[in-house]
Amino acid sequence: METQQYIDAIEGILFIVGDEGIDCLQLSKILEVSKAQATALLDDFVAAYHKRNIKGIQVVCFGGKYKLATNPEHFQYYQKLVEQTxxxxxxxxxxxxxxxxxxxxxxxxxxxxxxxxxxxxxxxxxxxxxxxxxxxxxxxxxxxxxxxxxxxxxxxxxxxxxxxxxxxxxxxxxxxxxxxxxxxxxxxx
CATH class of the missing domain: 1.10.10.10 (Winged helix-like DNA-binding domain superfamily/Winged helix DNA-binding domain)
Structure with missing residues (x-):
């Protein structure tokens, strides 16, 4: 598989895992690559994601788990949404x-x-x-x-x-x- 296909797959995987996130070892098993390759692919994904210049969602890593999260800059809007729903x-x-x-x-x-x-x-x-x-x-x-x-x-x-x-x-x-x-x-x- 080409690097871009892995990067595209990682975006979908991060979306699916949601709040639970995913670590490099789990990702390596899913993508059937080494842990080092999974780490490099995650780095490539994060770099590619930042190049998109979309500021509503960000990639974060907490406790070794990567996940998609809302950007805290827009907290006031997220809070209004939560209050309404x-x-x-x-x-x-x-x-x-x-x-x-x-x-x-x-x-x-x-x-x-x-x-x-x-x-x-x-x-x-x-x-x-x-x-x-x-x-x-x-x-x-x-x-x-x-x-x-x-x-x-x-x-x-x-x-x-x-x-x-x-x-x-x-x-x-x-x-x-x-x-x-x-x-x-x-x-x-």
Missing amino acids: SATISNAALETLAIIAYNQPVTRSKVEEIRGVGSDTMIRKLVAKALIKEVGREDSLGMPILYGVTNEFMDAFSLTSLDELPDLQDVVQIEQDEDLFKTKYQEEM
Whole structure:
């Protein structure tokens, strides 16, 4: 593979790994090159990225992990965005949040088992909104992360303790035999 193809791939890899970042050893395994080559390719990527002269995103390295991050020069705009979007939460995120609140501490795989769908993105969004956090590791194979709610969650829902959450039996559920496609808002003929 040509150097430019590696550099292009690195950009996509950094985008995919997101907040977790990637170190030179991981990158060398993915690109199937030596660690020294991966380091040189990362240096080439950073140099090429700076030449683009785009100032909204920057490449940073914290704790040996490379990642894409927003440029702090534009913090005031990012903060406005967060303030505008922090008041809303999707149904999928709310469902994930409820599962974590009722089952904490809980692993991502347990949340996914209950929801029946992948929840990695929802969990990342909830962590980013500071509604949930890592509270430890489960003592099992792979030591998966355990999640629980935060003080911000308690404030957002005006709770002084989790005991104030409604009992699950009191929560109204959609009956399984109800036709989901029927609605009271039907087109008039």
